[in-house]
Amino acid sequence: MLSIKNLHASIGDKPILRGINLEVKAGEVHAIMGPNGSGKSTLASVLAGNEKFTVTDGSVEFLGQNLMELSIEDRARLGLFLGFQYPVEIPGVTMANFMKMAVNEQRKYRGEEPLSAGQFLKLMKQKSAVVELDSKLTSRAVNEGFSGGEKKKNEIFQMAMLEPKLAILDETDSGLDIDALRVVATGVTKLHTEENATVVITHYQRLLDYIVPDFVHVLYKGQIIYSGDKTLALKLEKEGYDWLINDYKE
Amino acid sequence: MAEKDKDLIEKIDKEYEYGFTTDIETETIGRCLNEDVIRLISAKKEEPEWMLERRLKAFRHWQKMPLPTWAHLDIPEIDFQDIIYYAAPKQRKKLGSMDEVDPELKRTFDKLGIPLEEQMALAGVAVDAVMDSVSVKTTFRETLAEKGIIFCSISEAIREYPDLVKKYLGSVVPYTDNFYAALNAAVFSDGSFCYIPKGVRCPMELSTYFRINAEGTGQFERTLLVADEGSYVSYLEGCTAPQRDENQLHAAVVEIVVERDAEVKYSTVQNWYPGDKEGKGGIYNFVTKRGLCRQNAHLSWTQVETGSAITWKYPSCVLLGDNSVGEFYSVAMTNNFQQADTGTKMIHIGRNTRSRIVSKGISAGKSQNAYRGLVRVAKGADNARNYSQCDSLLIGDKCGAHTFPEIDSHNPTAVLEHEATTSKISEDQLFYCNQRGISTEDAVGLIVNGYAREVLSKLPMEFAVEAQKLLAISLEGSVG
Numbered sequence: 158m159l160s161i162k163n164l165h166a167s168i169g170d171k172p173i174l175r176g177i178n179l180e181v182k183a184g185e186v187h188a189i190m191g192p193n194g195s196g197k198s199t200l201a202s203v204l205a206g207n208e209k210f211t212v213t214d215g216s217v218e219f220l221g222q223n224l225m226e227l228s229i230e231d232r233a234r235l236g237l238f239l240g241f242q243y244p245v246e247i248p249g250v251t252m253a254n255f256m257k258m259a260v261n262e263q264r265k266y267r268g269e270e271p272l273s274a275g276q277f278l279k280l281m282k283q284k285s286a287v288v289e290l291d292s293k294l295t296s297r298a299v300n301e302g303f304s305g306g307e308k309k310k311n312e313i314f315q316m317a318m319l320e321p322k323l324a325i326l327d328e329t330d331s332g333l334d335i336d337a338l339r340v341v342a343t344g345v346t347k348l349h350t351e352e353n354a355t356v357v358i359t360h361y362q363r364l365l366d367y368i369v370p371d372f373v374h375v376l377y378k379g380q381i382i383y384s385g386d387k388t389l390a391l392k393l394e395k396e397g398y399d400w401l402i403n404d405y406k407e
Numbered sequence: 408m409a410e411k412d413k414d415l416i417e418k419i420d421k422e423y424e425y426g427f428t429t430d431i432e433t434e435t436i437g438r439c440l441n442e443d444v445i446r447l448i449s450a451k452k453e454e455p456e457w458m459l460e461r462r463l464k465a466f467r468h469w470q471k472m473p474l475p476t477w478a479h480l481d482i483p484e485i486d487f488q489d490i491i492y493y494a495a496p497k498q499r500k501k502l503g504s505m506d507e508v509d510p511e512l513k514r515t516f517d518k519l520g521i522p523l524e525e526q527m528a529l530a531g532v533a534v535d536a537v538m539d540s541v542s543v544k545t546t547f548r549e550t551l552a553e554k555g556i557i558f559c560s561i562s563e564a565i566r567e568y569p570d571l572v573k574k575y576l577g578s579v580v581p582y583t584d585n586f587y588a589a590l591n592a593a594v595f596s597d598g599s600f601c602y603i604p605k606g607v608r609c610p611m612e613l614s615t616y617f618r619i620n621a622e623g624t625g626q627f628e629r630t631l632l633v634a635d636e637g638s639y640v641s642y643l644e645g646c647t648a649p650q651r652d653e654n655q656l657h658a659a660v661v662e663i664v665v666e667r668d669a670e671v672k673y674s675t676v677q678n679w680y681p682g683d684k685e686g687k688g689g690i691y692n693f694v695t696k697r698g699l700c701r702q703n704a705h706l707s708w709t710q711v712e713t714g715s716a717i718t719w720k721y722p723s724c725v726l727l728g729d730n731s732v733g734e735f736y737s738v739a740m741t742n743n744f745q746q747a748d749t750g751t752k753m754i755h756i757g758r759n760t761r762s763r764i765v766s767k768g769i770s771a772g773k774s775q776n777a778y779r780g781l782v783r784v785a786k787g788a789d790n791a792r793n794y795s796q797c798d799s800l801l802i803g804d805k806c807g808a809h810t811f812p813e814i815d816s817h818n819p820t821a822v823l824e825h826e827a828t829t830s831k832i833s834e835d836q837l838f839y840c841n842q843r844g845i846s847t848e849d850a851v852g853l854i855v856n857g858y859a860r861e862v863l864s865k866l867p868m869e870f871a872v873e874a875q876k877l878l879a880i881s882l883e884g885s886v887g
Contacts, residue, residue, distance in 0.1 A: 205838075205842050206841070206842075207838055208834075208838075209834075228841075229838065229841035229842060230841045230842075230844050230845060230846050230847075233841065233842050233843055233844040234844040238842075239842050241839065241842075244839070245833070245835045245836050245839045247836055247839070247840075247853070247854060247857055248857055248858060249856070249857030249858050249859070249860035249861070250853050250854065250856070250857030250860075254853070255840075255843070255845075255853070256843075258845050258849060258853065259843035259844050259845055262843075262844040262845055262846070262849075263844045266844070298857065315843065319843070319844070
């Protein structure tokens with residue numbers, strides 16, 4: 158589904174990603190961990206197409222297409238979803254309006270008819286239940302005045318609405334209390350099928366208790382320096398990154 | 408991002424949709440302004456002597472007045488002798504029924520989406536259409552007459568309801584008020600008149616549609632709206648003009664009298680031709696709008712200003728009666744080389760008077776957008792309250808937003824609040840929308856409409872939809 162080969166990217170003159178290689182297949186869950194500043198969020202942004210970053214080398218194939226040649230919105234319409242670490246507020250634009258436009262743009266891209274108002278409202282109601290999102294929030298402006306937990310739930314709600322092929326969740330667990338974490342994580346698990354794939358970027362093992370990864374990767378200084386199964390996350394939780402970084406330094 | 412900026416800025420430049428001209432025989436008088444011209448206008452309108460006297464008095468006063476220069480506007484010199492002060496679509500005889508209206512004229516208003524026919528019944532709107540200098544047709548007069556509501560052109564009102572006109576015309580905006588109000592009082596050629604009798608709730612939206620068609624013409628319409636005690640009316644106003652290289656002058660006056668316990672909602676969607684991308688052509692929109700509120704009266708101005716090369720306009724409320732309420736909701740959008748200096752005046756005179764100002768400015772391209780407001784509390788206005796909110800949204804880095812709020816309070820019990828913000832559409836917001844599959848053009852439209860929502864929600868339904876589209880079209884794809 159996703160095939161990253163030797164990906165290099167920089168912000169300005171400063172290289173951040175320095176040769177990423179990663180294969181993600183349908184049905185898989187990958188976790189990306191690593192110390193602060195290792196390039197985890199940059200990887201997510203570059204895949205989504207954020208123009209703050211320049212891709213300097215390498216290639217990314219997504220569902221058989223050269224991802225780097227697609228616009229941000231076409232990547233999204235094709236089925237790439239980014240769960241933001243810091244979701245932005247859009248004052249005055251209701252969630253309902255925002256999602257309606259997003260869902261219908263995706264449908265248009267696939268050659269499908271737009272949803273009627275009735276169908277859309279039904280879908281919203283159904284999907285907001287996935288993350289126990291208060292249905293009142295959908296009539297409020299996008300993320301405006303949402304608590305930290307509500308913002309993250311709202312990201313997963315949008316993921317539920319758009320049913321992406323590949324979801325990249327950038328520190329979706331940061332800033333959540335234990336209950337909210339459970340709701341968000343079980344929401345993600347409910348949405349997982351054999352046809353789609355999930356990449357979670359996280360600092361903490363606790364998220365992976367709910368979203369059990371098939372692979373855990375450690376990103377450091379813009380490269381994946383170590384990969385393993387779910388036990389790697391437990392080891393990292395206990396021992397930190399030092400043992401890996403020291404290895405890498407030699 | 409520079410490349411993207413450029414790309415986006417190119418996409419803003421949507422053509423002006425209403426830039427066509429109607430090929431219709433027009434009767435005009437020459438380009439000049441003197442007492443003879445005013446006599447001629449008055450004669451064409453078959454006006455009584457007292458009206459002519461009023462015009463001449465205003466004209467003599469105007470001649471002594473200096474041009475106002477205090478606005479944050481760069482106004483090229485206007486030669487007031489080089490304007491046609493009267494232009495009318497030629498009619499062979501007086502109109503008896505709709506069928507006698509020139510078909511070409513009817514097509515014009517159809518093109519503008521203003522069907523003058525009975526289908527307006529479905530929309531429930533009564534329309535007075537003004538082309539160049541004359542009122543073309545007023546619909547639904549009979550339905551309204553049953554309730555005692557008078558809705559007609561101001562020329563007709565002068566002939567048929569002289570007592571009402573004498574009493575109210577110039578009572579809120581006297582000819583001495585300002586330069587353009589004086590000019591208007593001297594040369595106004597038509598406009599709408601509306602009178603809602605005591606205790607009557609007007610059953611439909613009343614609407615005036617203004618259209619400048621003839622070349623070299625100035626449009627000086629005069630609107631007078633009187634809501635008698637305990638009555639209610641919602642009034643809409645729309646404007647368009649053809650695309651021309653020259654600048655055309657529009658200097659209107661709107662006067663509203665809101666008697667005791669009455670309520671008036673006045674909504675405007677102003678879409679005069681704004682000029683081209685290089686700033687050539689476009690309408691100079693110099694308008695005086697003011698309402699007078701008696702005891703417990705309520706006046707609400709809502710405006711969506713997207714057109715005109717230059718806008719100079721301050722719909723105001725004089726809160727004379729105790730407990731009266733004034734409101735001003737505005738979205739002013741400028742693009743390319745447009746300039747706008749707009750806002751309101753809330754004059755608190757009565758006790759317990761309240762006012763609310765919500766102004767949303769949007770600047771794009773190389774435009775300049777200014778909010779100018781005055782909140783004055785007179786000595787006797789105990790417990791006056793005002794809340795003002797002035798927001799500016801900037802798109803791109805070559806435009807300007809300016810705020811000139813003035814507060815002048817002479818009463819210690821007054822409570823006045825003012826909030827102001829300036830923001831840009833952020834790249835993070837655009838990226839967020841893009842990542843959900845929404846194109847940048849659509850995202851900007853969405854964000855701008857969201858920003859203006861509080862004001863748009865005050866418009867009547869049909870108008871709100873039109874205004875939303877207008878904002879999206881006029882701004883499509885701009886980013887900062």
